[in-house]
Amino acid sequence: xxxxxxxxxxxxxxxxxxxxxxxxxxxxxxxxxxxxxxxxxxxxxxxxxxxxxxxxxxxxxxxxxxxxxxxxxxxxxxxxxxxxxxxxxxxxxxxxxxxxxxxxxxxxxxxxxxxxxxxxxxxxxxxxxxxxxxxxxxxxxxxxxxxxxxxxxxxxxxxxxxxxxxxxxxxxxxxxxxxxxxxxxxxxxxxxxxxxxxxxxxx
Numbered sequence: 001x002x003x004x005x006x007x008x009x010x011x012x013x014x015x016x017x018x019x020x021x022x023x024x025x026x027x028x029x030x031x032x033x034x035x036x037x038x039x040x041x042x043x044x045x046x047x048x049x050x051x052x053x054x055x056x057x058x059x060x061x062x063x064x065x066x067x068x069x070x071x072x073x074x075x076x077x078x079x080x081x082x083x084x085x086x087x088x089x090x091x092x093x094x095x096x097x098x099x100x101x102x103x104x105x106x107x108x109x110x111x112x113x114x115x116x117x118x119x120x121x122x123x124x125x126x127x128x129x130x131x132x133x134x135x136x137x138x139x140x141x142x143x144x145x146x147x148x149x150x151x152x153x154x155x156x157x158x159x160x161x162x163x164x165x166x167x168x169x170x171x172x173x174x175x176x177x178x179x180x181x182x183x184x185x186x187x188x189x190x191x192x193x194x195x196x197x198x199x200x201x202x203x
Contacts, residue, residue: 008037012044019047024055040071046081053085061085076106083115087122095119110140117149126156144173148186151193160197164190 003011015030031048034041049064062085068078079102086095096119102112117132133150140146151166171186 003033003037006033008034008041008044011037012041012047015044015047015051019051019054024051027051028055040067042068042072042075042077045071046077049078049081049085053081053088058085058089074105076102076109076112078102079105080109080111080115083112083119087115087118090122092119092122096123108139110136110138110143110146113139114146114149117153121149121153126153129153130157142173144170144177144179144182144186147173151189155193158196158200160193160200163193164197167193 011030011034015027018027018030028048028051031044034044045064045068049061052061052064062082065078065082065085079098083095083098086098096116099112099116099119102109103116106112113132113136117129117136120132121129130150130153133146133153136146147166147170151163154162154166167186167190171183174183174186
């Protein structure tokens with residue numbers, strides 16, 4: 001079905017192009033045109049919601065993600081995006097609930113495990129957050145941001161050896177991507193953790 005002379009896919013492509021250029025309000029209009037042609041389009045709903053988060057319309061974003069979940073309850077993206085929307089407004093209990101609902105459908109989604117971990121970390125449930133980050137790493141061990149988030153949790157528990165290990169792994173992953181500055185920062189944090197461990201032994 002076409003809307004104003006363009007297909008649903010063309011409107012979605014236009015929305016993506018506008019988002020990349022930072023023209024978020026025009027992108028939202030493009031996604032809404034796509035949804036006139038196909039109200040249950042998962043891509044349009046998710047990308048509309050993510051753009052709405054970016055402009056600060058979290059409640060509208062959550063509505064879009066809920067529609068995506070209704071359209072396809074087995075697709076993990078909308079649950080993860082819904083959790084992100086709640087995280088951005090500091091509603092950590094609902095963020096956790098969204099992530100856990102998604103994990104019931106997609107237990108091997110690293111993204112959902114990370115969202116669950118971030119929610120738990122924000123609720124100061126550090127041990128549970130560590131467990132969730134480690135679950136995420138079972139399914140995607142190549143994401144340096146997950147290793148860094150895990151390192152921060154270990155830092156909160158002053159488990160310096162685990163902090164250093166996580167940062168060193170993150171550093172190697174950044175190097176693989178050619179991100180030397182990020183790798184250098186991670187190495188510095190790893191050394192700081194090892195220094196803290198040495199100081200504790202000497203105390």
